[in-house]
Amino acid sequence: MKRICIGLLCLSLLFSTTGCATILGGPISSSQKTKPAPGQQQRDVRVGWLIADILLFAPGLIVDFATGAIYKR
Structure with a gap:
């Protein structure tokens, strides 16, 4: 059980x-x-960051869109 908790963390x-x-x-700006x-x-x-997320680690797209960091200011 402890291994599962550490793995999930x-x-x-x-x-x-x-x-x-x-x-x-x-x-990240308010806009x-x-x-x-x-x-x-x-x-x-931001197309450059979008391509980097796709090539390096696709689930990073979720993080960037959720935080709004992928959008231009």
Whole structure:
């Protein structure tokens, strides 16, 4: 049971630090965190970080989109 708990902890830490844009993209602005209202222009995605996430570790996309770090300022 202890091995399973340690394994799950390590796995959760791995997923929380896998997003390239989250780690290397700099501070996240308030415009990256808020979703656009209906009728407003959609946020642009940083293509370089998107490609890096796909090539290095695809689940990092989830982290970057969840934190908003993948969006341009």
